[in-house]
Amino acid sequence: MAAKLYGDRTRDLIAFSRRDAALPSVEVDDGIIHWIVRERGRELQHRTTADLDEALHWIALDATSASSIRWELEQRHRFPEGAG
Numbered sequence: 001m002a003a004k005l006y007g008d009r010t011r012d013l014i015a016f017s018r019r020d021a022a023l024p025s026v027e028v029d030d031g032i033i034h035w036i037v038r039e040r041g042r043e044l045q046h047r048t049t050a051d052l053d054e055a056l057h058w059i060a061l062d063a064t065s066a067s068s069i070r071w072e073l074e075q076r077h078r079f080p081e082g083a084g
Contacts, residue, residue: 018036018038019038020038020039020040020041021038021039022037022038022039022044023037024036024037024045024058024062025037025038026055026059031050032048032049032050033048033049033050033051033052033054033055034046034047034048035047035048035049035055035058
């Protein structure tokens with residue numbers, strides 16, 4: 001299961017089950033929150049915290065970053081370099 005924001009693609013956002021596509025997932029084990037990014041069977045990133053606010057910060061930062069990057073790419077045709 002993955003979280004989804006309005007207008008975003010599910011694959012771009014945090015998942016709550018393991019994924020192996022260089023996309024983050026969150027796992028909770030014994031009260032510890034794990035932020036894990038895996039690709040091709042290798043862990044690229046693994047953060048842990050017991051602080052829910054910190055974990056929510058990681059999730060919000062990742063979601064807004066992915067959304068803003070995609071928005072910028074989709075808007076490039078409206079603002080060609082050198083215009084203005």
